[in-house]
Amino acid sequence: MPAPALPLSRPRGRLETRTLLWVLAALCIATMNGPHAVWETIRHLRVPDTDDAMRLVEVRDLLAGQGWYDNVQYRFLAPTGVPSHWSRLVDAPIAGLILAVTPLTGRTLAEGLVAAFWPLLLFGLYGWILYRGVRHSFGKRAALLALIAATQTFGVTIQFQAGRVDHHNLQIVSILGLAFCMIRGGLRPGLVGGCLAALSLAIGLEGLPFVALAALFLAGDWWLRGRPALLSLTGFGLGLGLAAPALFAVQTAPSLWGVSHCDALSPPWLWLTLGGLALVAGAAAAGERLATVSARLALSGLTGCILLAGFAAAFPACLGGPFPDMPALVRTHWLLTVNEMAPLAKFVARGQWEALVFYPVVILASLTAARAAWRGPDRRTWSVIALFLWPGLILGVVQFRGLYIVSGFVPLVAGVVLDRALAQADLPEAARRWPVALLGAAMVSSLWMIPALLAEALAPGLRTAPDAARTTACLDDAAVRPLARLPEGTVLAPIFLGPSILLRTPHRIVAAPYHRAIPGLAAAIQGLGGTEADLDRVLTAFNVRYLVTCPARPADDLQAETAFATRLAEGAIRSTRLVPLDAPGPLKVWRVVP
Numbered sequence: 001m002p003a004p005a006l007p008l009s010r011p012r013g014r015l016e017t018r019t020l021l022w023v024l025a026a027l028c029i030a031t032m033n034g035p036h037a038v039w040e041t042i043r044h045l046r047v048p049d050t051d052d053a054m055r056l057v058e059v060r061d062l063l064a065g066q067g068w069y070d071n072v073q074y075r076f077l078a079p080t081g082v083p084s085h086w087s088r089l090v091d092a093p094i095a096g097l098i099l100a101v102t103p104l105t106g107r108t109l110a111e112g113l114v115a116a117f118w119p120l121l122l123f124g125l126y127g128w129i130l131y132r133g134v135r136h137s138f139g140k141r142a143a144l145l146a147l148i149a150a151t152q153t154f155g156v157t158i159q160f161q162a163g164r165v166d167h168h169n170l171q172i173v174s175i176l177g178l179a180f181c182m183i184r185g186g187l188r189p190g191l192v193g194g195c196l197a198a199l200s201l202a203i204g205l206e207g208l209p210f211v212a213l214a215a216l217f218l219a220g221d222w223w224l225r226g227r228p229a230l231l232s233l234t235g236f237g238l239g240l241g242l243a244a245p246a247l248f249a250v251q252t253a254p255s256l257w258g259v260s261h262c263d264a265l266s267p268p269w270l271w272l273t274l275g276g277l278a279l280v281a282g283a284a285a286a287g288e289r290l291a292t293v294s295a296r297l298a299l300s301g302l303t304g305c306i307l308l309a310g311f312a313a314a315f316p317a318c319l320g321g322p323f324p325d326m327p328a329l330v331r332t333h334w335l336l337t338v339n340e341m342a343p344l345a346k347f348v349a350r351g352q353w354e355a356l357v358f359y360p361v362v363i364l365a366s367l368t369a370a371r372a373a374w375r376g377p378d379r380r381t382w383s384v385i386a387l388f389l390w391p392g393l394i395l396g397v398v399q400f401r402g403l404y405i406v407s408g409f410v411p412l413v414a415g416v417v418l419d420r421a422l423a424q425a426d427l428p429e430a431a432r433r434w435p436v437a438l439l440g441a442a443m444v445s446s447l448w449m450i451p452a453l454l455a456e457a458l459a460p461g462l463r464t465a466p467d468a469a470r471t472t473a474c475l476d477d478a479a480v481r482p483l484a485r486l487p488e489g490t491v492l493a494p495i496f497l498g499p500s501i502l503l504r505t506p507h508r509i510v511a512a513p514y515h516r517a518i519p520g521l522a523a524a525i526q527g528l529g530g531t532e533a534d535l536d537r538v539l540t541a542f543n544v545r546y547l548v549t550c551p552a553r554p555a556d557d558l559q560a561e562t563a564f565a566t567r568l569a570e571g572a573i574r575s576t577r578l579v580p581l582d583a584p585g586p587l588k589v590w591r592v593v594p
Contacts, residue, residue: 146415155407194239237276351463489545
């Protein structure tokens with residue numbers, strides 16, 4: 001049955017007034033973060049993820065005088081350090097806010113306040129873009145319902161929760177803005193969309209697949225429609241082709257402009273962004289000679305072939321993805337154990353039912369957008385929405401992090417469906433009324449907590465994943481801060497503990513969860529998961545002064561017997577080279593005897 005079209009005039013019942021919806025939206029936004037979580041972030045720099053801790057470490061270094069172009073973390077694999085691939089464009093506003101607040105509160109409290117409220121400011125920006133975009137295409141009530149749905153979409157709220165100072169929330173904002181610019185069409189929206197695409201790439205390459213799809217969509221639209229679609233493509237090509245090199249230059253030292261990196265905006269990806277400029281320049285030069293579909297397709301195909309051939313010839317290492325040189329040991333015992341890299345099948349196999357609050361809503365939103373694009377009245381709008389949802393869903397099935405950006409599109413679809421359900425509320429035919437209402441409700445991810453909790457309660461034995469709460473306890477300020485009282489030294493600790501140690505202590509670390517630090521990752525895997533000889537070799541090679549373990553999260557055993565460090569933490573064995581230290585909380589700490 002075809003989806004019913006939106007009526008020209010909507011019934012205005014008392015429970016559907018704009019004022020009531022605004023009040024509901026305000027209440028939902030106000031309760032997105034629990035008071036305790038906000039307070040813990042302000043007072044104790046509680047952050048949701050290791051990346052948030054590392055971001056704050058980078059910001060501190062910048063505020064302490066480290067150069068704008070110097071993104072090396074010198075306490076990580078000291079003394080040479082590890083160069084970060086993260087963007088100073090994210091560090092800068094956070095550092096600026098801390099500087100602004102410090103005279104009023106002092107540095108420590110300023111850090112906590114900014115860490116707590118920076119994500120909320122970004123959610124305000126996300127909500128503003130979402131509201132304006134949905135209002136333009138579907139009306140004010142749908143826009144308000146989309147805003148309310150956003151506060152109930154876990155894939156959105158986890159990226160904008162207090163302490164979430166990593167870059168994924170900014171990428172959601174950038175790609176959502178790009179989508180709405182594509183929907184509007186025209187030179188100016190195309191130019192803004194191209195700049196937003198460039199910003200996304202400068203922040204991180206997670207948005208690269210969506211930027212590439214946007215370029216293909218606009219090029220395909222031009223192939224089919226010709227001149228009416230040329231302004232959008234021209235604006236996008238100019239925005240991306242000019243803004244990407246400019247942003248690259250702003251955050252990269254001139255001496256490194258010729259250095260290629262597969263994991264960050266650099267010459268390989270700048271080469272591809274030039275395709276937009278080349279294409280629009282060619283279209284402008286050709287003029288009326290591109291009046292036919294075949295002529296436009298020929299120019300686009302020639303440009304694409306040159307770009308791809310040049311990329312393969314000049315940057316072959318990047319054809320294998322952002323981790324071309326990662327050894328099997330590190331890939332198996334670190335990369336593939338990280339939740340954001342896990343496929344859906346792994347969540348199911350390990351009984352991680354919390355995945356139910358993320359995947360079903362994206363699946364439903366993708367199906368709804370595709371159906372509306374195929375049969376609905378606003379085919380261009382829904383085609384753009386489906387263009388971003390489906391690739392994100394496919395990527396998310398393979399790697400969970402594929403859902404990060406596309407989760408920001410779920411409220412858009414949910415808001416429109418819920419608006420349609422309200423518009424049909426007075427229809428007498430229940431068969432037409434309830435399916436739309438149920439679909440809208442099913443796209444509210446907070447409702448999926450019910451089956452997730454039921455599955456957890458009814459089949460607890462199916463869960464084999466590590467206890468997240470116990471692991472988090474090892475990262476908390478109360479657990480890590482006591483290490484700061486020890487004389488400075490190098491710490492060998494589980495990989496996931498590295499950023500928290502950098503944030504909360506003056507110590508140096510061997511390992512943290514970043515792919516540019518392969519020697520440290522390998523050392524932590526071998527030292528904590530191997531034999532006594534393996535551990536001794538790592539302690540000596542990296543001049544380690546303290547060994548720290550989290551018994552709740554032991555390292556993978558690299559041999560048939562339980563790893564030496566794991567048995568040490570359990571108290572089953574002792575070592576003459578390791579002197580136990582009294583540490584309150586869940587961590588086990590030893591001083592290494594030289």
